[in-house]
Amino acid sequence: MPPVIETRALTKRYGSRTAVDSLDLKVQPGCVFGLIGPNGSGKTTTLRMLLDIIRPSSGQALVLGTPPRSGGPALRRRIGYIPGDLRLSSRARGRTVLEHFAQISAPVPAGRVETLAERLGLDLSRPVRTLSKGNRQKLGLVQAFMHDPDLLVLDEPTSGLDPLVQREFLEMVAEVRASGRTVLLSSHVLSEIQQSADQVAVLSLGKVVAQGDVASLRLNRLRHVRASLAPASGTEKMLENELAAAGLRGSVTWQAGTARVRGTLDGGVDAFIKVLARHRILDLSVEEPDLEESVLQLYGGPDAAARDVQKGPG
CATH class of the missing domain: 3.30.70.260 (ACT domain)
Incomplete structure (x- = not known):
């Protein structure tokens, strides 16, 4: 089967600064792929290019077999997305906001919204602007998952969530993988990556400095x-x-x-x-140090030799 996501020399420059530098990635169907690295490493920029929120300076990308730039609404309906800087401040109630999202996404199965809200402990009757950061994050997760997309693109999805809700989120991710669908997950939380991801790419200053499975990358050493x-x-x-x-x-x-x-x-x-x-x-x-320190100490910056670690010990 062809990759769900494939990039070739994907690059984004802002003037003289290169945010993402010649990125080559392949994300296979039915896997959870972790994109990790310190702040400023290019994770969010990469995700936004894959979703055609911003355009690359050069290089190519295919998402679900289609270039993001030409995919249009048909491609976007097959993707669930939660941004790292989620901003929801509507006067409307949570249920109303989700009904609006449902009109522009793929069809949402009956009862799906209520089931997800119950799992995450989200009160859909409250106005969005009265919700805490954690509850707004839950609302963002519901809108990303509710239409059972072929691909989930999740940028720091557990920001602001308490540990019990984080555990429920990981179960939801496991269910997506079990159904044969794909998750691209950006995170600072090493334990989150360890528990959920099949494959990982480590970014530093816009370059892939290591790639493989979590165990072989030694991020927990x-x-x-x-x-x-x-x-x-x-x-x-x-x-x-x-x-x-x-x-x-x-x-x-x-x-x-x-x-x-x-x-x-x-x-x-x-x-x-x-x-x-x-x-x-x-x-x-x-x-255990945080993920950013693990990445920097184990792999250094992009000047370090890139590692393509094969699955298995060592």
């Missing part, structure tokens, strides 16, 4: 660590060497016989914990 130890006397230098060998990139400082360890681990925590276990541990904290 980094850890911030802090620990306080009471090591045996005379083991100070040995402790520092052992921690460095276990993958610690950071420092060990000493205060009144207490070792304070701070830094970052690139890799598993097993070797690090085994070193600590030889001493009396007074305090320990292991945290």
Whole structure:
């Protein structure tokens, strides 16, 4: 089957600044494809070009087999979209706003809006302008999903949602994939990508710096660590060497016989914990950095060699 989305050297320039640089992507049918990277990496610009909200400076794109520029309303009806800067401020009630969207999208199955609203905990009777940011986001999700589109394009879709609603959203995405339809998902949230995406492209400054499945891209390998130890006397230098060998990139400082360890681990925590276990541990904290930091530390900027990681370990 042909790709649902295919780009060839897709580029967008704003004057002397290049927002997206020679982007080559293929999104296969029936998958969830994650587009991730730090702010300014070109994610939103890419999505807007695919939807013909903005036009590329050069290159080509096909969405559902059609160039976005010539697809017109027929193509747009096959796509569900929620923008990253969703702005809804109507005096109308939520139900009325969705009825308006339904008139310009593909037909909406009977009861579909009510079912989605119930799943997300959205009150459709309230005026949109009285809704919180999270509830406006829910309204945006309902309008994106309600007509069962062939392709969902979701830009930071869980912004403002509480954890329970985020979990429900991920179940909705899984249902779309199970039905053979396709999702293109832009996100800053690593756990969201880990739980939902089949394939991922990592963007930095408009370039793809890595591409593959989430496990092979190692986005969850980094850890911030802090620990306080009471090591045996005379083991100070040995402790520092052992921690460095276990993958610690950071420092060990000493205060009144207490070792304070701070830094970052690139890799598993097993070797690090085994070193600590030889001493009396007074305090320990292991945290996962945010997605932006993971991308920048693991893959650097676009000057780093692009990686095309095949599925599988390593």
